[in-house]
Amino acid sequence: MIGRPAIRSERLLERLDRFAAIGATARGGVNRQALTEGDRQARALLTELAGARGFHVRQDEAANLFLRRDGTDTALSPLLLGSHLDTQPTGGRFDGALGVLAAFEVLEALEDASVVCERAQEVVVWTNEEGSRFAPGAMGSQAFAGGSLPAAWRDARSPDGARLGDELAATVAALPVPIVPLGFPIAAYLELHIEQGPVLEREDIPVGVVTGIQGTLWLDVEIEGQAAHAGTTPLEFRRDPMRTAAAAMAAFYRTIMPSDPEARFTIGRIASEPGSVNAVPERVRLTIDLRHPDAAVLASLAGRIEDVLRDVAKEGGCQLSIRRLVDMPPTAFPELMLERVEASARRAGLRSRRIVSGAFHDALYLARCAPVAMIFCPCRDGISHNEAEYVEPRHVLAGATVLLETALSLIGG
């Protein structure tokens, strides 16, 4: 080893700028949705950078991408570190990309310092973490942890009408690299991510030691009534799904979050068919994103939501269908891994605090197959899933340094 490996901040910041240019939006954000041309472009760039450093690039059938830096003992399972490159439609330049590029920077720092390790290290890019173009979210990591990609997912359709299976095939075909089995033994998984909330910034603490991830449920709700003339149809003749949806939404906004400060309830998408100004809609579809740190409370809130929907649909003479698109139980990360990250922060001379994640992450599924640790860094005003998302360079460096230190503690460096 030639000296202790160190993060080269200017290289990492330059990489973040370079990737932010792929899918850049006019308002300074990034629109690089899962399995689009932009996603494929970012994967190709990362593959090129990896090849230039002699890292081995491979992918699996879920298009999860792996960049491997060999260890001396091939019998040892690798340390995996990474995140995702796909973004929200009006996403930021750090959500996901920070974790991938910081992980890549860790491998480069090890290579620069000629650190020879017994255990291989692999940067991973998980496919479709956001789930906003194709549900469910954290798709690639879920397939990796489960060892299979459910056939039903392949027929998932995006709002722009694309079929997941086709986009997945195009993404895998776009990178002529060896295919690895879906799911292989790993020693541990590390992920650096922005907090996407206000706590670390408010307390001026540079490192978040993530204790776990709260539970998440996504519901796809379809309310079917009867299309009718807007001008001629009196109330008693209407079976209006928009009126039904509005009654349910009013009840949800009035009760769920106001009565439980830990509950998170979001309707992010609503669509009306045929969507004509002067026709009572035939159908209304809306999505519900429900979260809570307590599994029993999450289940009971979901039950109440479904009861309210059934009652108002009955009252409005409408048909109702509810599909569960995502059902992620609350997940805790191992105490020993939390202590590892805290020790890494201390070695780096950085203050840290434990924090639960309000957002889900790929680490949630990796926790089912290996010891996992997540490191958070503060983001400005806690803003994310928004083009204004921003992380100060000093916090990028702090997070990447703790990621390097934690990786070293796991590969015997």
Ligand code: HGY
């Ligand atoms: O929705 C989430 O929690 C993640 O940021 N995709």
Ligand code: MN
């Ligand atoms: Mn090699």
Ligand code: MN
């Ligand atoms: Mn993310």
Ligand code: MN
């Ligand atoms: Mn996100």
